[in-house]
Amino acid sequence: MPVDNFEELTNQLNGMSEDKRREKIKELQVDCVCPICPTYNKCAKETEENIFCIKGKSNCVKKEKGCMCPTCPFAAKFKIGVIYNFYCMRGLEIDQRKL
Secondary structure, eight states, rough: OOOOOHHHHHHHTTTTTHHHHHHHHHHHHHGGGGGGGOOHHHHHTTTTTTOHHHOOOOOSSOOOOOGGGGGGGHHHHHHSSSOOOHHHHHHHHHHHOOO
């Protein structure tokens, strides 16, 4: 099966040094809607959690209140967030695909 754009991005991120990975994720966060999502909470804001589709589950979010993943510009760019979502609670896009 061919690798899609999101898998390609994930592979690139996994191959980077921790500093480069952090820098790239910071660039990608510009299109992330997590901070305006109904599920996002004060704890997630204070700890600057976001872009859960790449970074994984939140340490703060404990209840699903609504999901904006399908409307996220980042998700649209990489064609994710339609089949899988609530990354803050359910984990990485790549991991959800394996279930």
